[in-house]
Amino acid sequence: MNSTLALARAEVRRLGRNKRYSFFSVGLPVVLYLVIAPSARHYHVYGVAYPAYYMIAMASIGAFSGALTGNAQRISQERKDGWIRQLRLTALPANAYVIAKIIASMVITVPSTVLVLLLGRFYGGVHLELWKWFAIGGTIWIGALAFTALAVAIGYRFMPDTVQPIAMFVYFVMSILGGLWFALSGFLAKIGDVLPTYQVTRIGTDLISNQSVPATAYITILAWFAGFVVLAVIAVRATAETV
Amino acid sequence: MTQGRMGASGAPVVSFENVRKVYGHVKAVDGLTMDLRPGETVAFLGPNGAGKSTSLDMLLDLRKPTSGTIRMFGSDPYHAIKAGRVGAMLQSGGLMPEVTVRELVALVTGFHPRPLPVEQTLKRAGIASFAGQRVDKLSGGQTQRVRFALAIVGECDLIVLDEPTAAMDVETRQAFWVNMKAEVAEGRTLLFATHYLEEADQAADRIIVINKGRLLADGTPSQIKARAGAKRISFRLDRIDEPFLLGLPALVNVEIRHDLVQIQSTDSDRTLYALLDAGYRPREIEVSGVGLEQAFIAITAEDDRDGNGTTPGRSDSAGVASYAQH
Numbered sequence A: 001m002n003s004t005l006a007l008a009r010a011e012v013r014r015l016g017r018n019k020r021y022s023f024f025s026v027g028l029p030v031v032l033y034l035v036i037a038p039s040a041r042h043y044h045v046y047g048v049a050y051p052a053y054y055m056i057a058m059a060s061i062g063a064f065s066g067a068l069t070g071n072a073q074r075i076s077q078e079r080k081d082g083w084i085r086q087l088r089l090t091a092l093p094a095n096a097y098v099i100a101k102i103i104a105s106m107v108i109t110v111p112s113t114v115l116v117l118l119l120g121r122f123y124g125g126v127h128l129e130l131w132k133w134f135a136i137g138g139t140i141w142i143g144a145l146a147f148t149a150l151a152v153a154i155g156y157r158f159m160p161d162t163v164q165p166i167a168m169f170v171y172f173v174m175s176i177l178g179g180l181w182f183a184l185s186g187f188l189a190k191i192g193d194v195l196p197t198y199q200v201t202r203i204g205t206d207l208i209s210n211q212s213v214p215a216t217a218y219i220t221i222l223a224w225f226a227g228f229v230v231l232a233v234i235a236v237r238a239t240a241e242t243v
Numbered sequence B: 001m002t003q004g005r006m007g008a009s010g011a012p013v014v015s016f017e018n019v020r021k022v023y024g025h026v027k028a029v030d031g032l033t034m035d036l037r038p039g040e041t042v043a044f045l046g047p048n049g050a051g052k053s054t055s056l057d058m059l060l061d062l063r064k065p066t067s068g069t070i071r072m073f074g075s076d077p078y079h080a081i082k083a084g085r086v087g088a089m090l091q092s093g094g095l096m097p098e099v100t101v102r103e104l105v106a107l108v109t110g111f112h113p114r115p116l117p118v119e120q121t122l123k124r125a126g127i128a129s130f131a132g133q134r135v136d137k138l139s140g141g142q143t144q145r146v147r148f149a150l151a152i153v154g155e156c157d158l159i160v161l162d163e164p165t166a167a168m169d170v171e172t173r174q175a176f177w178v179n180m181k182a183e184v185a186e187g188r189t190l191l192f193a194t195h196y197l198e199e200a201d202q203a204a205d206r207i208i209v210i211n212k213g214r215l216l217a218d219g220t221p222s223q224i225k226a227r228a229g230a231k232r233i234s235f236r237l238d239r240i241d242e243p244f245l246l247g248l249p250a251l252v253n254v255e256i257r258h259d260l261v262q263i264q265s266t267d268s269d270r271t272l273y274a275l276l277d278a279g280y281r282p283r284e285i286e287v288s289g290v291g292l293e294q295a296f297i298a299i300t301a302e303d304d305r306d307g308n309g310t311t312p313g314r315s316d317s318a319g320v321a322s323y324a325q326h
């Protein structure tokens, strides 16, 4: 376990140094929030003020894009390069690579999410009880965990040049139809209803507006989470011979 | 304790028993049986696609044999690897990018149950001078040396290298073998695949040749050379009597061009004496050794001919008794 953690630490260090990763998971959501939140101050969506909705949306965008596109691309590339094979020759326990990737992804999600939530509090004027901050952060974090599992599935299954379009496609469908770029209503909201991204946002806005969160929101997220984990396990098992 | 050690040292370090690996209709490894004894340095030779990497990957538990068993230190390879008893360098092994060489070596050292000091590993692998550089910014030969460093980060009993010196320049390759011999001098067993036959000849106590997944030859470098005809004899002779030349003792191969005769023989003295005893007085006699390279080509070419279903034993290349007249 100690050596798996050492590998996870090295992964975190690498991610921290990676400019592309920092741009998509921290830079972009922070800049968008700074630019857009004040101009929409007087609108209301999902029963909350726009800056409150947008805080959750941007925190989710940052967390999910890093978890999905960043990890999928790296895993696929490292598999192709033979780094995973190299690690299998060490005394590291089996699957240490995947476990370290997941740990690193979950650690690196924390500062970017916290940063956007802090912006919401001090720049967007969102005021909440302490436990709600943790509940919102925790929900986004669970969502990021689900997308990390999907990234493992995609990264193990496809070659780097195919991973890029696949991950981008999933990312755009999930973020647009999940209402992360703009709030959904009517028909689009009906589609969004089945997506984990939409449900993460709605849990957040329901918490802020003091509404009770429907059980289906949690069930939807957990169902996607379970589905992604199954895909990841199948992909890792199926490629045991070729990594 | 002592008893355990003795028991272990008697067992083969590596054993392949009728190992096969099939991909569709390609028999990558086809019934390979071999043993490695403690302390041996074994070169694993074979043309491209012979099945070397497939065999080594199966030994390192990266691929599963279709059938047959592979044992390492008397148990399953997975356990030996997880106990840190094997240092390995793959043909297709990659490195973690975005970190420095030193960081990478330190990281992998931390995984080893019997780690050696990082600075010492950097020195032994000859990478101390660029230890601060980023792994993804190295040249091909530097990368190869870093991969070697990862194979020697801890104390191990067996080293497995798949084409370790590919991409190295001449000087680096020589330095590599100096370091490697030091590793082996400490009693480790070494198995390495290579296409550089001089390096097999100089470094190995034993050579295993495979082709099309099957074992072709197994012996010391001099035995392998002897198998293909250890000496080449050439001379000029005016009245050539072909049947007599073909009947000479210890003969492997005869080539005749006008009055020039070239013979490969496993015992040049006997062949030559028989010729002289029969009353011949050849001119411009030269006797020279056959290199491992020629022996290797002869052995694999012979196998390819047999496999292709053509009449064995008739060709102007070395390996079997034959002759060609031009």
Ligand SMILES: Nc1ncnc2c1ncn2[C@@H]1O[C@H](COP(=O)(O)OP(=O)(O)OP(=O)(O)O)[C@@H](O)[C@H]1O
Pocket (backbone or CB within 6 Å): B023, B026, B027, B028, B046, B047, B048, B049, B050, B051, B052, B053, B054, B055, B091
């Ligand atoms: N994953 C695979 N799928 C299908 N065929 C394979 C696979 N891996 C190897 N082979 C085939 O098995 C045979 C042996 O390949 P291998 O890589 O072991 O050869 P090698 O002796 O290492 O050659 P080289 O000197 O070129 O490295 C080849 O015919 C190769 O095409």
Ligand SMILES: [Mg+2]
Pocket (backbone or CB within 6 Å): B052, B053, B054, B091, B162
């Ligand atoms: Mg090979």
